[in-house]
Amino acid sequence: NAGVMQNPRHLVRRRGQEARLRCSPMKGHSHVYWYRQLPEEGLKFMVYLQKENIIDESGMPKERFSAEFPKEGPSILRIQQVVRGDSAAYFCASSLPTGIQETQYFGPGTRLLVL
Amino acid sequence: ELKVEQNPLFLSMQEGKNYTIYCNYSTTSDRLYWYRQDPGKSLESLFVLLSNGAVKQEGRLMASLDTKARLSTLHITAAVHDLSATYFCAVSYTGTASKLTFGTGTRLQVTL
Numbered sequence: 001n002a003g004v005m006q007n008p009r010h011l012v013r014r015r016g017q018e019a020r021l022r023c024s025p026m027k028g029h030s031h032v033y034w035y036r037q038l039p040e041e042g043l044k045f046m047v048y049l050q051k052e053n054i055i056d057e058s059g060m061p062k063e064r065f066s067a068e069f070p071k072e073g074p075s076i077l078r079i080q081q082v083v084r085g086d087s088a089a090y091f092c093a094s095s096l097p098t099g100i101q102e103t104q105y106f107g108p109g110t111r112l113l114v115l
Numbered sequence: 116e117l118k119v120e121q122n123p124l125f126l127s128m129q130e131g132k133n134y135t136i137y138c139n140y141s142t143t144s145d146r147l148y149w150y151r152q153d154p155g156k157s158l159e160s161l162f163v164l165l166s167n168g169a170v171k172q173e174g175r176l177m178a179s180l181d182t183k184a185r186l187s188t189l190h191i192t193a194a195v196h197d198l199s200a201t202y203f204c205a206v207s208y209t210g211t212a213s214k215l216t217f218g219t220g221t222r223l224q225v226t227l
Contacts, residue, residue, distance in 0.1 A: 041220075042203055042219050043215070045214035048213070091157060104148075104160075106158040108156070109156075
């Protein structure tokens, strides 16, 4: 039973380039979350998606960042025109809403380094 | 705005000793989670606590929740080196699937 998968695991970009991060949720999971972790800090919520819908994007920067979770395929977090401050670990989590006991399961993360 | 605070931020303890990590949160919450993260790794779910007075135990770790005090504790009994990691508490506060607000993390180092 594969867990949450993310790729790439490491990504290096120069300032101004685009970064695309992919997340495949656990089988049967319909909810996807993206979080960002800066060095030595906790995770910060970015966006919550269900298939073809953005449910909550209150943690997403207003510019340059976008996310999608299409009907088919992985969820994508896209960062346009990256800056050094975007360097962080980006984690995806998925969940299967089973009521009050719902738990988010995290992927291995993508470590983005902007040069 | 929901705030989640943990203390201590860093904890160095000897094997065999007991200690407690504290997690305070600012707003009424539906659920409280504890996660473990090893360096450079992802987060591993440890506990989900739902109701006042809830207590869960797994091995040397025991988590409890006091919703009236908005406080959760993670108690470590007779620590072993394998428990060295960073521990995060996280809170969600809406009825169903929702974002988690994480604490700052407690970096635990267990020494021989």
